[in-house]
Amino acid sequence: MKTLFNSNKQEFFKKLCSAKAIGFDLDFTLVRYKRFLHSRLLFDCFSKYLVEKKNYSKQLLSQTFSPEFCVKGVVLDTKNGNLIKLNQNKQIVQAIHGNTNLNLTQLVETYGPTRELAGFDGSKTEKYWTVSTYFELAAGCLYNRLVSMNDKEDFHNKRKTIDIIRDLKEAISENFFSEFTGSYYPSFRDNTSQYIHDNSESLVELLEYFKKRDKKLFVLSNSLPHYATEILDSLIGKHWKDYFEVVMCKSLKPKFFHPTNSQSFQNYFDPNMTKGKLFKGATTRFGNAKELMEFLKIKKGEDVVFFGDHPISDIRDSKTLCNWTTVQVEEELDPEANEKNERYSHFRNGREKLWGKYLTCGDELSYWGSQISKYSDYQIPSIAHFVKILNQNNNNSLL
The missing domain is CATH 3.40.50.1000 (HAD superfamily/HAD-like)
Known part of the structure; x- marks a missing residue:
């Protein structure tokens, strides 16, 4: 390279x-952008939308942004609710589900002996949603959090993992595709210097x-x-x-x-x-x-x-x-x-x-x-x- x-x-x-x-x-x-602070703002804006517009549990608003659970480059497997990492041959080398790091046996059981995503070209599809930029990092972290909460029996209004990504896409659209809806743009404008x-x-x-x-x-x-x-x-x-x-x-x-x-x-x-x-x-x-x-x-x-x-x-x-x-x-x-001043090393x-x-x-x-x-x-x-x-x-x- x-x-x-x-x-x-x-x-x-x-x-x-x-x-x-x-x-x-x-x-x-x-x-x-100041990645940690900016991603935390997005995480909170997306969560607010899901609670207010999609009837997700209010406990989501008390969740904190945990960036270690998602990185740029992971792929969200929306069918299985997993976050996966691919090598240069499109082979899955790592996956997590909620707080659980899947072992090799689990990967083979889910994705077959080759663990390859045949036909995947990096584009977003209904089945695979890529975290391609830092803007999407918060969405990936939130998806992982939602899957973890959804797995619990007491999670309000239990959903399929494919429905969670659809709701999350709506949250992204509400906050990014119109400057006059959502909570991201007003929050960003009020404190621009805090985020860039x-x-x-x-x-x-x-x-x-x-x-x-x-x-x-x-x-x-x-x-x-x-x-x-x-x-x-x-x-x-x-x-x-x-x-x-x-x-x-x-x-x-x-x-x-x-x-x-x-x-x-x-x-x-x-x-x-x-x-x-x-x-x-x-x-x-x-x-x-x-x-x-x-x-x-x-x-x-x-x-x-x-x-x-x-x-x-x-x-x-x-x-x-x-x-x-x-x-x-x-x-x-x-x-x-x-x-500095945003725990970036951590x-x-x-x-x-x-x-x-x-x-x-x-x-x-x-x-x-x-x-x-x-x-x-x-x-x-x-x-x-x-x-x-x-x-x-x-x-x-x-x-």
């Missing part, structure tokens, strides 16, 4: 030098660096427009539009990249804009990669470098469908990660004690480690880390 921890720094800088456009996902790419790191200095430095070198910059996010623009206001200031050719929100990645996708761009702040007609400084929703490339006047996908954190929606499909040069932003790569150590590393299974790659290795051209821990590396290289003379 290529990373900026090894000797390919020069190769990466040369690629940036030749690139005509550089794009960024928003969440966990441009924006770095202030990386504004390094972020502005990087954007200035690229703009001085005539790179066309853009944001391509699945986040909702008001949420995205408020975060950009907070991190960069009201002048953030000066840096980007276009900021695309609610883009419906990975559909955005598919060659058959013809969904039109819509200017979020001016609904009367002619559909599909992008202009410099626009903030849009929906859209498609073909029209973006035409707007940027770029014919070859390899001339676009795209930074993102989602192995499927950001990296795999932009690489395979558009041939963009891809940069996986993966905080798990940072050996010095330390989030958070990380507890997870690794139970699940091991996100990118590996012992001496081999995990399923997600193999996907990141296969589809991302480069990997970095964070934008701030990348800026630090940039500044260490001959006073930025490489580009």
Whole structure:
């Protein structure tokens, strides 16, 4: 796996030098969240919805967020109520059910002698729901908690595990897919600085660096427009539009990249804009990669470098469908990660004690480690880390 921890720094800088456009996902790419506090907020918001709207027991509201029971990269087996970890061959190497770590005999009894998830490609399905980002980490932890509670005879309104995931999906939808429902957005807006790191200095430095070198910059996010623009206001200031050719929100990645996708761009702040007609400084929703490339006047996908954190929606499909040069932003790569005042060391150590590393299974790659290795051209821990590396290289003379 290529990373900026090894000797390919020069190769990466040369690629940036030749690139005509550089794009960024928003969440966990441009924006770095305080993972423990942010996940706890999500856990509480989802729990509140389930109690108030789906008639789950009020004892759920007294449950605390326990991050060690789920890690990014696990797959929820919604039929059996298990959380499972896969190796690079899609073989189940570990599983837990509630508080119980399943042994090899139990794995074979449940999944067969090969323990392989044949046909699984990392996408969310009715049977397998993937925890692909840190946004979903709280949902995975909550699902595990709900399964554990549901197994008890005294659990109010006992449910099938497949129904639990459906209810949880509704909780996620209520809190994420509308800025005017749910409790997440109001809570986040009231205490934004509590949930995101202030990386504004390094972020502005990087954007200035690229703009001085005539790179066309853009944001391509699945986040909702008001949420995205408020975060950009907070991190960069009201002048953030000066840096980007276009900021695309609610883009419906990975559909955005598919060659058959013809969904039109819509200017979020001016609904009367002619559909599909992008202009410099626009903030849009929906859209498609073909029209973006035409707007940027770029014919070859390899001339676009795209930074993102989602192995499927950001990296795999932009690489395979558009041939963009891809940069996986993966905080798990940072050996010095330390989030002060939020028990991050305990958070990380507890997870690794139970699940091991996100990118590996012992001496081999995990399923997600193999996907990141296969589809991302480069990997970095964070934008701030990348800026630090940039500044260490001959006073930025490489580009």
